[in-house]
Amino acid sequence: MYGISQKLNSKIIWQALLLMSVIFMVFMVPATAATIEENSESIANLETALTVMWLIIAGAIVFLMHAGFSLVEIGLTRTKNTANILMKNFMTICLGVVVYWAVGWGIMYGADYAGLIGIDQFFLQGADNAVWNSWWFQMVFAATGATIVSGAMAERTDFKAYLIYTVLMVALIYPVYGHWVWSGAGILTSGFIVDAIGVAHHDFAGSGVVHSIGGYAALAGVLVVGPRIGKFKNGKALAIPGHSLPLAFLGTLILAFGWVGFNGGSTLDANDPFVSLVIANTFLAGASGCIAVMFITWMKTGKPDPSLTANGLLAGLVAITAPCGSVSNWGAVIIGLIGGIIVYAGVMFNENVLKLDDPVGAIAVHGYTGSWGLLAVGLFALGTGEGSILEGAAYTAETAGLLYGGGVQLLLIQIVAVILSIVWAFGISLIIFKALDLTIGLRVSEEHEITGLDVVEHGISAYPEFMILKE
Amino acid sequence: MYGISQKLNSKIIWQALLLMSVIFMVFMVPATAATIEENSESIANLETALTVMWLIIAGAIVFLMHAGFSLVEIGLTRTKNTANILMKNFMTICLGVVVYWAVGWGIMYGADYAGLIGIDQFFLQGADNAVWNSWWFQMVFAATGATIVSGAMAERTDFKAYLIYTVLMVALIYPVYGHWVWSGAGILTSGFIVDAIGVAHHDFAGSGVVHSIGGYAALAGVLVVGPRIGKFKNGKALAIPGHSLPLAFLGTLILAFGWVGFNGGSTLDANDPFVSLVIANTFLAGASGCIAVMFITWMKTGKPDPSLTANGLLAGLVAITAPCGSVSNWGAVIIGLIGGIIVYAGVMFNENVLKLDDPVGAIAVHGYTGSWGLLAVGLFALGTGEGSILEGAAYTAETAGLLYGGGVQLLLIQIVAVILSIVWAFGISLIIFKALDLTIGLRVSEEHEITGLDVVEHGISAYPEFMILKE
């Protein structure tokens, strides 16, 4: 009895154990499995939420850059055109919001046609939260191109003509080139050019897409509208001092602040730890550009020049905009230094050789230095190969640049992009500005220019209580 | 032997297997179960941390709006009162911090009494991290109402009287109405009014709570204090140009930047993906308001007016503040456009019909357009019903508006809120301003007004080195 009972007991215990273990698994393990999945889902939601928040904040910071551009432009020009420039920049962002919603986004990120242009999602048709989030961040970039142009053409351009150009810039010029580079389906990241060269074009945050497009459009505008009265005398460039250095410097610092959002946000993913390198490189390059120009002007004239030095900071920032996620700190310093040299040389070249009148130096800062930024990727990119500090980085140029043993391929595709950006932005803008000039007129009358655009175009004065020196 | 041994072995193997499986479950599964819970807890903490950070940053951005308000107000007024206006706005936020800590928060979010007022948590008694976080975000809103009033009453109001009013605004006027709408226990979201109509009032980020309260309080102030000397001549309004358009525009852009925090932060939850729609709608409406006013002034006077256009942006932003999370992009554009029309008509009506002197247009921008924003919810809300793009959105008006088939209920409760906000803000402010006028005096003397408040009230000049034109 005992034996059997024991055996039975033993068997019952084993079976009970087994049953319990099955029950446990049926009730517990599936339950926890579900929770694991729920956790995974919550984690994915959090990763998305972090990115959404990051892009909203980064976009807000970039939005404030429009205040920065306004201040730099009015600071470096004359009191009689201040209200007009403020209005131009203000309408640029306000029209930019609506036009990029209605047309620009669709052209840039809509379904691809032939690698050239997007063809749907106009008016954000069918948008969801992800699209609204992306649109916000992309929209604040879109208006920047036009704002760059407004600075170069300040103090003599017809308000109405400028507005029409701005609409076309945000609806067409910017998003078409943006489609080529950033849509994933454009001719600079896929298709026959890329196949022929072997690597895709890399323009991280838009040295090319935003800055050089704006800069070469500005070049076209400056050529068509011509220099301000009094800028050149007997073929020699004369200084027309800006009316408020404090506003110019405040604007420059707001722009530098904005670059945190501009380059930092361009990771498009708040979970990528390499954003910290992006920020460090951005400010190392900007500071290097600034220091370079300060010393150059000091050596050339015996006095460090404030407004050129401010442009030196911007030049370093523009130059690093494409390569900031792909180069070392030392690379960033050198790219910034060269950016500073280019902006100084570019401003001098434009004024003294090309006889261009660009009151804020936009062509040199955004055009020339933007192109330098694209080329710098091809030279300084570390690549994501084994052993690189950028191994595992997501938004970096994959191939190393020429100076880091990656060969000439990356540099080649960057050169192609430089050429395409110049041809497109300069070409289409030249046509538009010529057309505007021949129809409604691009330039105000001589009399109006001398009087100042504030009174003529808006019927007011920006500083009605202050006594202003006559020229 | 072999057979038995085999059988025994087989049995032992099975039992060993069972034992191992039980041991496995005892040691492993409970361990992982614990970790799952730990993960869930970590995830919940992260969700909270993300919201905490979002509200700190959003609050910081809203804090900066006080710089924006300062700049708009001094930009649109005269140099002789600049220091005074700067001080008023500066003390508004500094007093606001302390008063909203001591009293305002408790009135607004303390334990409810009769749906009318909160009655504890004064001095943030018993606060924890969650309360400090909420307080920070709510506090930066609270001082905004008073700041709106300061603009409308600028250039002739006694400094001391204004400070007293500000304390009452932040301690009482704002938080009482805020309690009605945002405490969850107030008369506009629960109780007999809501029961009678059938839906709760929806004012997402404060078209009513912040803006129209400020705007109608300003109306009372402007009525009691009267117009500035020289504003009306033979019953006709004369323009008194502001002294610095750059500061007015910089201020406007800082305010627009601030709206990212104002509307975006009002989700109060960084994990809600619909924040992206909030941001998109906010800027679509603001831009539409701006464009509307630019074209209206262009058509009316032949010249696009800069300061009215800047107010057009603000009008669009104020109008969308209530409905930004409840309407489509198209809805936002239309709400903004109508906001622009209202602000233009409102400014004209105030000046030419009511003969009110509101130097910055605060009554129209914040009062009238704020009310329009509340009504717009009742018209354009998409509702969270099945098929709506807002299905699942948390902070949206649940019921659809009149134009989207939701019937008249939502519009009705919004109309009630409009009426209540006007009656409360205008009524209580009228009493307070009258009382101040009869006791310490609300208005400076004629002589002091002509001299300017900077010298009289503060003994300094805002621009001591600049030559100022005599009026």
Added chain:
Amino acid sequence: MYGISQKLNSKIIWQALLLMSVIFMVFMVPATAATIEENSESIANLETALTVMWLIIAGAIVFLMHAGFSLVEIGLTRTKNTANILMKNFMTICLGVVVYWAVGWGIMYGADYAGLIGIDQFFLQGADNAVWNSWWFQMVFAATGATIVSGAMAERTDFKAYLIYTVLMVALIYPVYGHWVWSGAGILTSGFIVDAIGVAHHDFAGSGVVHSIGGYAALAGVLVVGPRIGKFKNGKALAIPGHSLPLAFLGTLILAFGWVGFNGGSTLDANDPFVSLVIANTFLAGASGCIAVMFITWMKTGKPDPSLTANGLLAGLVAITAPCGSVSNWGAVIIGLIGGIIVYAGVMFNENVLKLDDPVGAIAVHGYTGSWGLLAVGLFALGTGEGSILEGAAYTAETAGLLYGGGVQLLLIQIVAVILSIVWAFGISLIIFKALDLTIGLRVSEEHEITGLDVVEHGISAYPEFMILKE
């Protein structure tokens, strides 16, 4: 048969059940276990990502403080030196970026030598994402010390000499003291002093490290460079009014905005919920300082003084910078109030007793009030003991202060830090400024000072179109 068959069946069923359960565990449980670990890893990554983002944004907000400092300094000085001051502040941050990258970071956070100095990581050698992130946030702090000095020495200091000093400040003076306090290995948080007293020094966000180091360096500079021509007449201080109150106030508000990043970011961990207390305390103290000074000046002169009141806000903010995470709301209010009193008394003492000429009040705001902030920790800290509202807070002073029953220990180590910060910052700066004075000359010539540094040092005028009153 039936019996056996049944028994067999039963046995087979049990065995099948057991097998299934083992298979289930082999395939399912390990799979979910792996996923739990993956989830844990993803959560850890998210916590890091949130902190990374928080520090980038907080750093960006602190970066903008350099615009704030620039505006405050030019606002409180004269038009003839505006461009010079703008350039100094601009070069301070730009040099700061590069110098703190090359040298400062390594001195501050490199491997410790004797508790005194860091000795590696120059040029961020071997940096990874975590280092780049920390560097960014620390870098924006580093340049602040020098900027404080620039304000105190404004309007008469040689540009070249200032730049050299700035490089030494960012490379050496700031990071050495920073190493003592924040490296974890420095003499104020470990080693014989701490052992002797029994508690470590606590300076949360840098009342001492940033502000009082800057303030006492400024004191040395002001002593060596001497007062501006015309500041003292027959031993009596004369007011030299600043040229733009709007810029001074805008700068002050930008600085206050910056403190969200300055104190908030100093948690160095976005997952710590006590950041909300930090923010609440920061603004309660700032507002209290502002209100205190407004009433003091009102009582003393009959008129509330705008620029002193603005300094009152800054004083409250500087004072709370060390204790913001360690005190109650009431503590913060009192610390801020006393900060306001100190800054008023300090400014008066400096001008009338010490006969120092500090155009922006930097010595009082940052030096005296910074030291007060350190002492306030020793008085008001709540400690993290059981029952404290700060139980569980990570970055709080562990020991309670004197007024909260923690005894005199914490106060003692804070006093030691105050003394060390004065001795180090004042001493080394005195040596450097003397050396600069004896070599290249610290002060511009009398003629140049009267002409103004803009024309002399930079060949331009900050406001070339405005008519400026002769002194």
